Amino acid sequence: MNGDLGPGNEIRINGDGGDDRKAPPGVVVIFGASGDLTERKLMPALARLAQFKRLPDEFRLVGVARSHLSDDEFRQRFPTGPAAEAPGLVENMRYLSGDYDDPDTFHRLRDLLEGFDKDAGTAGNRMFYLATPPQAFVPIIENLTAAGLNQPGSPTGSARLVIEKPYGHDEASARKLDERIHQGFEEDQVFRIDHYLGKDTVQNVMALRFANTIFQPIWNRTWIDQVQITVAETLGVGTRGGFYEHAGAMRDIVQNHVLQVLALALMEPPASFAPEALRNEKVKLLQSIRHPADGDIDRIAVRGQYTRGGTSGDLMPGYREEQGVDPLSRTETYAAMRLDVDNWRWAGVPFYVRTGKRLPRRVTEVVLQFTRPPHLPISAAQVTGLQPDALILRIQPDEGITLRFGAKVPGHSFRVRTATMEFSYESTFREESPEAYERLLLDALIGDPTLFIRSDEVLQSWRIVDPIIEHWANSKGRIPLYEASSWGPDEADQLLSRDGRAWHNPGGR
Ligand SMILES: NC(=O)C1=CN([C@@H]2O[C@H](COP(=O)(O)OP(=O)(O)OC[C@H]3O[C@@H](n4cnc5c(N)ncnc54)[C@H](OP(=O)(O)O)[C@@H]3O)[C@@H](O)[C@H]2O)C=CC1
Ligand SMILES: O=C1O[C@H](COP(=O)(O)O)[C@@H](O)[C@H](O)[C@H]1O
Secondary structure (H helix, E strand, O other): OOOOEEOOOEEOOOOOOHHHOOOOOEEEEEEOOOOHHHHHHHHHHHHHHHHOOOOOOOEEEEEEEOOOOOHHHHHOOOOHHHHHHOHHHHHOOEEEEOOOOOHHHHHHHHHHHHHHHHHOOOOOOEEEEEOOOHHHHHHHHHHHHHOOOOOOOOOOOOEEEEEOOOOOOOHHHHHHHHHHHHOOOOHHHEEEOOHHHHOHHHHHHHHHHHOOOOOHHHOOOOOEEEEEEEEEOOOOOHHHHHHHHHHHHHHHHHHHHHHHHHHHHHOOOOOOOOHHHHHHHHHHHHHHEOOOOHHHHHHHEEEEEEEOEOOHHHOEOOHHHOOOOOOOOOOOOEEEEEEEEOOOOOOOOEEEEEEEOOOOOOEEEEEEEEOOOOOOOOOHHHHOOOOOOEEEEEEEOOOEEEEEEEEEOOOOOOOEEEEEEEEEHHHHOOOOOOOHHHHHHHHHHHOOOOOOEOHHHHHHHHHHHHHHHHHHHHOOOOOOEEEOOOOOOHHHHHHHHOOOOOOOOOOOO
């Protein structure tokens, strides 16, 4: 980002050519191409990029996985509508079946890519997307390196590695993964995905803070009483029970999505939106988050697990009844905690974050609640029920921003009641938001790392959650339970009530 005012009074992100952004010639190779992410997210994202002419004619897609599929069977997984508008891409799609431990898989891949460079003009640009379970990451990376595929296919080409989450399962394993990757790939070739950063509304946190003057003066401990971040899902673990048993809410959502949103909301203004300037500020913020002492963890962190619940017509199974889940499982499907940021801007302000599956609403939001006025020139009876001022950033759904404040109730007496001003993406802008994966795939193809996670950000995030995960793993106490379709365990309410506060529950309790 260079921060210049672009045409039409827009501020553009570095390297963001706005509506003209187009991938260069090249090949995307997806490992794990027979899987859920490829079919549900990556192929539709590529289809939309093709449909909106973001991919050149000299663009090819290769799928690699262990399952046996023909090229045609692989092509049939591509969304049908856009396929009609991207015939070149679909006709030329290729599928390679092979084991990730077998060098032959990678020799065949290299031959295919060299053929594309020669015959299809893909210019030696390769992007390897690791959409496999994490245990396959290291063998793939090592065999790519051994086959020389960590190097571009031409002197002017590029070789990039896009890696899905989870990136390690703690700080030590993330460091080891980094070491293995860096034996073949330089850090600037590595694009670690957190799809939340691809959401327009998450990027809007930066627009709101840094493209306006009115918010910056109040964005600090003097005016903000508390901040809450909620990532609530109505879905349970579905078919991903096997994966989730080893992850839990803390690793699945807090370590990545929640801490990324938090970092963007709380970091200092970067000097520019150049990738390293922005990522440096995020790292500094993450470094300022207080490391909890073991003795404090039960006071600042709460976990929970959903039990059977819902309305009688729509009774949902408990977590321990889900497919692939241990009937005695102690994995958390809910996590909440109070974080403290030890820097000048935020000292003393509590940050409450929570996430959970099978909560009553799907909602991701950031709530900044302001301090009460130092003195009210009217009686308490005139402001009965008046809520504190707040700015609510709705990341999803119903994307937008609410400003909550007090306003005079019409009438002869002077009473003040809570009112809101609303900004809605849908009614304000005609433009459609790209899907998160669509945005991030195009960024990676162009080589813009701004919305990807740098190694030190990942390590800092693990530093924050590791002690809590470890404490829970060693704890002999029962895991607090909450009924499906409720707002989490009672202990999470107590976490805030101890501080004289309460959760902002969209739609009420
Ligand atoms: N699905 C989603 O919505 C999201 C997924 N992710 C991440 O993306 C990655 C892929 O997810 P998803 O597609 O759901 O995963 P899948 O479980 O569907 O696995 C993808 C493919 O990987 C192959 N695979 C499975 N087990 C192994 C193994 N032990 N070693 C090597 N290959 C294996 C399988 O193909 P085959 O047997 O043919 O080789 C499978 O089709 C994961 O890292 C996940 O955490 C991140 C965010 C969301
Ligand atoms: O990364 C993940 O995110 C999804 C939630 O993503 P969203 O874009 O629908 O908010 C979550 O369901 C999944 O467990 C997790 O792995």
